[in-house]
Amino acid sequence: MATLTVEDAKKLAAYTAIDTHFPADAKVVGIGSGSTVVYCVDRIVEKKAKGEIPDGCVFIPTGFQSKELIINGGLNLGAIDGYPVLDVAFDGADEVDSDLNCIKGGGACLFQEKLVAICAKKFVLVADYRKNSEKLGAQWIQGVPIEVVPLAHAKVSADLKAMGALNVTLRLGGKAKAGPVITDNCNTIIDAHFGAIADPVELATKIKMLVGVVEVGLFIQMADAAYFGNENGSVTAKFNDGSVKLIE
Known part of the structure; x- marks a missing residue:
């Protein structure tokens, strides 16, 4: 075959x-x-x-x-x-x-x-x-996508690092876009890689509770x-x- x-x-x-x-x-x-x-x-x-x-x-x-x-x-x-x-x-x-x-x-x-x-x-x-x-995060190493109100991206990035994220990146647009990706809801995206996620329920809950976070890409x-x-x-x-x- x-x-x-x-x-x-x-x-x-x-x-x-x-x-x-x-x-x-x-x-x-x-x-x-x-x-x-x-x-x-x-x-x-x-x-x-x-x-x-x-x-x-x-x-x-x-x-x-x-x-x-x-x-x-x-x-x-x-x-x-x-x-x-x-x-x-x-x-x-x-x-x-x-x-x-x-x-x-x-x-x-x-x-x-x-x-x-x-x-x-x-x-x-x-x-x-x-x-x-x-396990989540074992193969997808680009990070957990997190939709964030633009004004809060610096604060949320710092919060994620304090939570143990190995890498935190504000997602930028392509070569024809100067600046960050803007979602259909006019927000920004942060990608936070935590490595293999031992407890996705706990991590999703903690991220969602951060002020400035609209939604977390953990379903x-x-x-x-x-x-x-x-x-x-x-x-x-x-x-x-x-x-x-x-x-x-």
């Missing part, structure tokens, strides 16, 4: 998750952010073309990227303040541990991602094999299932009851 590329592994995970968890009678569905979610939307558009998705189904974005995916896919666009209860939400992750806790926010959309996820009756993660980890005890596309063409599915299934 040929070894899959990372992109093919992402696509495999996304297609499997959509085929397994998209309700036949879905009314409201959340669409996350990131490169793997692109394939989720591709699959949804395919299913809609086949008449497998109700015409009235509304899709809720977690930021600019997913909003564009929904619009360009010809899907019905909604907003979380108009649809605070979702049947299911699909999203990517930067790293997922054995308890389905995950780090998110590599694309700077963590606040809206968490809002959509918490409003969903079912939250499903999709990723490639590189994101499948035993704790939120996911119902996670799908990882593997290099060999299989999919590893993990569930919040601790069970693991290999789909070949």
Whole structure:
């Protein structure tokens, strides 16, 4: 069997998750952010073309990227303040541990991602094999993304260092942007690397309590299932009851 590329592994995970968890009678569905979610939307558009998705189904974005995916896919666009209860939400992750806790926010959309996820009756993660980890921070060494009010970034950076962060960085824009990344909510992002995180629940709570922090990219005890596309063409599915299934 040929070894899959990372992109093919992402696509495999996304297609499997959509085929397994998209309700036949879905009314409201959340669409996350990131490169793997692109394939989720591709699959949804395919299913809609086949008449497998109700015409009235509304899709809720977690930021600019997913909003564009929904619009360009010809899907019905909604907003979380108009649809605070979702049947299911699909999203990517930067790293997922054995308890389905995950780090998110590599694309700077963590606040809206968490809002959509918490409003969903079912939250499903999709990723490639590189994101499948035993402990958070073991493989994703870029740090935990933290959305911070701009005025407080220096204070919060100092707080994080005092908490034991190995590296704290204010995320800057690309070559065409002078200054920090600005989120869809007009805030800044700090990435704080703590190494392998022994207790993500405790760390998430401590960071969230810091004055100036809007949201933390630690999604704790939120996911119902996670799908990882593997290099060999299989999919590893993990569930919040601790069970693991290999789909070949």
